[in-house]
Amino acid sequence: MTTRRVLALGAAMGLVAGPALTDTVNVFNWSDYITDEVLEMFTERTGIAINYDVYDSNDTLEARLLAGSSGFDVVVPTGTFLQRQIAAGVYQPLNRDLLPNMAGMDAELMAAAAAHDPDNEHAVIYMWGTTGIGYNIDMVAERLGEDFEVDTWAMIFDPEIAGKLADCGISWLDSPTDMFPAAFAWMGKNPQSTEAADFEAAAAMMMGVRDTVRYFHSSQYITDLANGETCVAVGWSGDVLQAAERAESAGNDVNVWYAIPREGAMQWFDMMGIPADAPNPENAHAFINFILEPEITAKITNYVWFPNGNAASWPMVEEEIFTDPAIFPTEEVSETLFTGVTYDSRTDRTVTRLWTRVRTGQ
Amino acid sequence: MTWRRALVIAIPMLWLGIFFLAPFFVLGRISLAEAIIARPPYTPLFGRAPDGSLEIFASLENFRFLLEDALYRNAYLSSIRVALISTIFALLIGYPIAYYIARAPEPKRSILLLMVILPFWTSFLLRVYAWMGFLRTNGVINNTLMSLGIIDAPLRLMHTDLAVYIGIVYTYLPFMILPLYANLTKLDAALLEAASDLGASPVVTFLTVTLPLSLPGIVAGSMLVFIPAIGEYVIPALLGGPDTLMIGRVLWDEFFSSRDWPVASAVAIVMLFLVVAPIMWLQSVQNRREEH
Secondary structure, eight states, X not given: OOBOSSOSHHHHTXXXXXXXXXXEEEEEEETTOSOHHHHHHHHHHHOOEEEEEEESBHHHHHHHHHXXXXXXXXXXOBHHHHHHHHHTTOBXXXXXXGOGGGGGBXXXXXXXXXXXXXXXXXXXXXXXXXXXXXXXXXXXXHHHOTTOOOOSTHHHHSHHHHHHHGGGOEEEOSOHHHHHHHHHHHXXXXXXXXXXXXXXXXXXXXXXXXXXXXXXXXXXXXHHHHHTSOSEEEEEHHHHHXXXXXXXXXXXXXXXXXXXXXXXXXXXXXXEEOBTTOSOXXXXXXXXXXXXXXXXHHHHHHHHOXXXXXXXXXXXXXXXXXXXXXXXXXXXXXXXXXXXXXXXXXXXXXXXXXXXXXXXXX | OHHHHHHHHXXXXXXXXXXXXXXXXXXXXXXXXXXXXXXXXXXXXXXXXXXXXXXXXXXXXXXXXXXXXXXXXXXXXXXXXXXXXXXXXXXXXXXXXXXXXXXXXXXXXXXXXXXXXXXXXSOHHHXXXXXXXXXXXXXXXHHHHHXXXXXXXXXXXXXXXXXXXXXXXXXXXXXXHHHHHHHHHTSOHHHHHHHHHTTOOHHHHIIIIIHHXXXXXXXXXXXXXXXXXXXXXXXXXXXXXXXXOOHHHHHHIIIXXXXXXXXXXXXXXXXHHHHHHHHHHHHHHHHHHHHO
């Protein structure tokens, strides 16, 4: 995931957390990713005040962390970013004695997240999700027929199919770390490939269909899908479902839903970690432990519609959400999911360059 | 007396030193480093060689990379093109407005001036968002045109170069109008009367008297529009289409997506020189003009 919500501006330009008092905890999380109720409950129970700040992209968070002295106690990067930040020495190991609620975590999901953080030494899953396709049910059926099965990357990568959808508006995430693995999955390549030749081939394939893309953006699609401004968007599961909910409550006859492509889709983990130079590490542990309380995690999932990794909370997640395969994928679908890989700096540069070419068509 | 003069000069010098020169040197130093995975993510300037002696790491590799890669050249050129076209439109729209305000009688003039400045009291970001509301497919412009029966299908206005030009011209128009206005109010009406007494038509009077005399205002206004437009990031990001390539965006990508602070610094330094060059050129042109 790269950019969520509007621009990184607000976050990029400061908003440094206040002075470090012992009875505060400075939390830096994604925007629209928690319910205020939970934050109030934490302060009520522990007496620790929360400075809660939000960002909209991993890049913004990473720039702050790498610059040093960020002043944050708890941050929530996505796994692939976490991995590189650990290598740069950004995090302190978690003290398990202060996190008894970690016992409730789902072993399988934590094992998957350990791909980014061996033995889950530095971080624990906050929420997770998939990168798939949001679509307008009626507009797509009108153009591709009622029987068309939308759970495929062909919706955006097959020139013929994407060509039929282009007039009602297709948007892609402006995030090469999401788009290249998706392209690999569609092309039948290893989605975790780091071969320069694979990236070249994927870029060439995407160049072939870029004329069907109305824009590249990582949050605008939420509003546009909800308004019927666009009909297909590559997006993050919870964000697309948020668009679906907005469309429903607006009552404007727009029906949006989310599909996990059968060729395989990326499963990502947003992980809570504590920076090595956190001013209040003990409060940070208290906050993380509080979030991992089963009823608290359930409250958050019920609000944001992203699945969590806290198995102990699942009985308290609303039935409608827990049984929705678009939110909690079925076992069968889970097997087609893959995790992202962290690119080294050389691959990073290749990927950014190729992506600029795809995005600008030059 | 000289120490007082020194004191007066020292304050702006100190300001420049702290807020311009120091950051510039930091940028320059990072641009000579190499990106690594660390905190901060670039190689240190001083290090220890294997034999224990002090070593300095610095290379112009990043600048060579900028020269070799067509992307940066295209982005610089396209930024200059966008800035230039926007400046021309701002001038074409701003000049008549400034002229009209300068010629308006007093109470009206103040009100008109206030109307030029008024939009600044709201956030710049909000104003760009307002334009998104106008330009989008279901937006104000398309809906109005459709309900009037002028068009059948909505026009593609958002995510185009046109939207970027509209956004930049709209945002920076006051910077064009205000210096032009300041210049045009000083214009001596007697000169215009003399020209017309001597038989010049209004058009000739404008071209031979008003326009040349307002040149300093045109230059000042154009620079105030051109310079921020080159490095513009927000407007193309919000209104522009996928193929709007501007250096501000490339810089953002290098810094945030590639995490390559050294290359990003090099891009910024080259951009600084690109912006400074036209200013120096205009200054020298103006100085020469004044000598005549």
